Amino acid sequence: MLFYVDGEAIQVLLADERRKRIAIRETADSFELSGIVARPSEIEAVPDVSLRAWRRNQGIQLVGFRFERRDRLVGETWIPKPGLGRDEFLLYTKHLAAECDLFEYHLTGKNRD
Numbered sequence: 423m424l425f426y427v428d429g430e431a432i433q434v435l436l437a438d439e440r441r442k443r444i445a446i447r448e449t450a451d452s453f454e455l456s457g458i459v460a461r462p463s464e465i466e467a468v469p470d471v472s473l474r475a476w477r478r479n480q481g482i483q484l485v486g487f488r489f490e491r492r493d494r495l496v497g498e499t500w501i502p503k504p505g506l507g508r509d510e511f512l513l514y515t516k517h518l519a520a521e522c523d524l525f526e527y528h529l530t531g532k533n534r535d
Contacts, residue, residue, distance in 0.1 A: 423516055434519035442519035452500050455515060457522035459487065459495040464530050471495065471529065478525060484514065485521045495529075497522040 424435040431445045447454040465471045475487040475495060485497050499518045501511060526532065 425512065425515065432515055434515060436520060436523055440523055442523045444515055444519055444522075451504075452502050453506075453511070454498065454500050455518050456496050456498045457518055459497055459522050459526045460529055462493040464532070465495060468529050474529070475525075482521060485518050487525065495525075497525065 426433040426435070428443065430447075431443050434442050434444055436442060442457050444455050444457045447456075460468075460471075468474075472489070475489075479486050485499050487495060487497050490496050497518055499514050501514050
């Protein structure tokens with residue numbers, strides 16, 4: 423798995439040449455990472471997408487899915503800064519990218535990023 427810094431985001435290269443852009447927001451105590459799963463136009467025909475996101479949240483750890491203010495479905499994780507090392511940061515980033523990519527594929531059958 424490869425990582426490329428892209429401004430205030432990281433491009434994560436996944437298997438089969440798939441990629442996911444992970445945005446990073448730094449606060450005083452944590453890093454907040456997020457990745458777009460799907461835009462409204464991509465999921466308007468997907469039945470029960472809110473219920474599917476809720477069910478997915480029940481079955482995984484470290485990542486949560488929600489609809490943000492622009493009605494995009496996003497995956498998020500928060501990493502506390504105390505004691506944080508490079509390997510742990512990359513583990514969270516990789517896990518978020520993989521979960522967003524997998525959920526995107528399950529919902530749309532596509533790889534947008």
